[in-house]
Amino acid sequence: VLKSHGQDHMVGNKLSKADIHLVELLYYVEELDSSLLANFPLLKGLKTKVSNLPAVKKFLQPGSQRKPLGTEKTLEQARKIFKF
Helix, strand or coil: CHHHHCCCCCCCCCCCHHHHHHHHHHHHHHHHCCCCCCCCHHHHHHHHHHHCCHHHHHHCCCCCCCCCCCCHHHHHHHHHHCCC
């Protein structure tokens, strides 16, 4: 979607829930296998952009109450979505 419409966010050109949820998924995917996003610079850029928002940055600090890692099933679903 980012590539096809040339915008900085998933919906239009402003932050939305879609961006937040996608970035959350990207964190899980990277925690399971850090190499999966290597060929996706637009996704990595979105992740960086969202991660640097003050509220998100604070949430990502050590000790925050993030959800536990996904399972192998989650990783397999991510591989299917990103066609690995």
